[in-house]
Amino acid sequence: MTEGKTLSKSQQAYHxxxxxxxxxxxxxxxxxVLGSIAGELDMSVVPVREAIRQLEAEGLVQFEHNIGARVAMVDDSQYRNSMEAxxxxEGSATALSAPRLTVDDLKAARAINAKMIETLDHFNPSAFTQLNQEFHAVLIAPCPNPxxxxLVTVEMQRLNRLRDSTFSFVPGRAHESVKEHEQIVSLIENGAPVVEIERAARLHHASTLDAYLSKEHGADSDMRGDAAATHVH
Incomplete structure (x- = not known):
């Protein structure tokens, strides 16, 4: 391993x-527990503490008085905020990457989307989500703004922690998602204006969030309806 690729101890602990x-x-x-983690990694607590501070800044860890560091608790508002972000x-990253994507990159994106379509008949939300992330990773790989x-990667990982798969809650959304993937790739392939590509990529994620929120609100309405029926009787 070259020096440029060697991770510091704090980065090793972070990952x-x-x-x-x-x-x-x-x-x-x-x-x-800093001491336990340090022992597991065969290092002092100093780099472990630095790693945990970095994870705290990303919202993955929180400190509690007299308790110390814990993996952050989650709620639906955090999920919505991450999806909106x-x-x-990712809309911006996709737009910036578009002029730099090669023919082979677009072929790779289409191949992944084809695998996603194949999963629709025997739907596995987790597998679909993994392929979905691979698809978007291809489209933002050449982003000139590191x-x-x-930030896109951090938010994607945060979503993974908040929800195993959005498509577990709204499986019907998967059919629309793969169609929108094809639309985004076609826009890039045809040299569409970056503002149009950004709009399509942003709307793609926003539509998934809207589907989730509609499902969530529908469930809340059903619960209220059941409660009302119970009171009537």
Missing amino acids: WIKGRIASQTFTPGYRL LSIL RLHE
């Missing part, structure tokens, strides 16, 4: 902890 949060090994509320960030690319 190790973050990976366990993403995989749900460390679930919301899980207490992060992702629609804006910070923007990083």
Whole structure:
């Protein structure tokens, strides 16, 4: 491994902890004991503390008085906020990447979308979500703004922690999603104005959020209706 690729100890700890949060090994509320993590990684607590501070800044970890660091708890408002942020960030990243995407890149994106279509008959929300992330990763890979690319990645990982798969809640949305993927690729392929590409990419995520919120509000209405019926009787 070259020097340029060597991770500092704090970054090693950061990726190790973050990976366990993403995989749900460390679930919301899980207490992060610095000494135990440092022992597991064979390092001092100093880089572990730095890693946890970085994860706190990303909203993945929170500190509680007299308790210490815990994996952050989640609620629906956090999910909505992340989805809204992702629609804006990824819309911009896709637009900036569009002129730099090659023919092979677009072929790769279409191939992934084709796999997503194949899953629709025997739908697996988690597998569909994984392919969905791979599709969007291809489209933003050449983004010339590394910070923007990083922010998209962070929000995507945050969504993974907040919800295993949005499509578990709104499976019908998957059919529309793959159609919108094809539309975005076609816009890029045909050299559409970047503002049009950005709008399509942003609307794509916003539509998924709208579908989720409609489902959520429908469930709330059903619960209120059931409660009202119970009181009538």
